[in-house]
Amino acid sequence: MKVGVLALQGDFAEHYHSLSLLGVEAIEVRLPEQLEDLDGLIIPGGESTTIGKLMDAYGFIEPLRAFAQTRGIWGTCAGAILMAQDVGREQVLLKIMDIRIARNAFGRQIDSFETDLAAPFLQPPEPPYHAVFIRAPIIQTVDGKAEALLSLADGRIVAARQGKLLATSFHPELTPDLRFHRYFLELLRSQPAI
Secondary structure: OEEEEEOOOOOHHHHHHHHHHOOOEEEEEOOHHHHOOOOEEEEOOOOHHHHHHHHHHOOOHHHHHHHHHHOEEEEEOHHHHHHOOEOOOOOOOOOOOOEEEEOOOOOOHHHOEEEEEOOOOOOOOOOOEEEEEOOOOEEEEEOOOOEEEEEOOOOOEEEEEEOOEEEEOOOHHHOOOOHHHHHHHHHHHHOOOO
């Protein structure tokens, strides 16, 4: 299995490291032609406006939309924002998942936090997943083929899936827990295209 990490801006190195620990051939993707022989792609956290502008400048938008029709993409934090249909403001979006996102839903950098979430779909399901939220978005709505995977205690959605597409508000690459990366790899192996 070969999985790319979009390496235009953000914490792509941490995802690359997590994939390497799982024995996956990881590729830092900087040009659209590097998508051709990948099984999946991770769009990392960072600054969504900047990543979107760079994706547009490097010609990634249409190739990524085509990629998402048959292969998996996982967006974490800024990456999740870029996968949404709408974020309540004008910015470059891939619009590949039936989700609406509110950017910086928890406030400023100082309002970043960590919490444990019950995630029974992960293997093993225990202990709870320790999630790191940094200027994190919230998934406001899931529509169409998308489904909510994880919510906070107050009901706000922080992870969603749509076929081989995965969006998380938090940063699994910033913890030593590799269960979310394993979950994405399982989606790549087992899910039909959307």
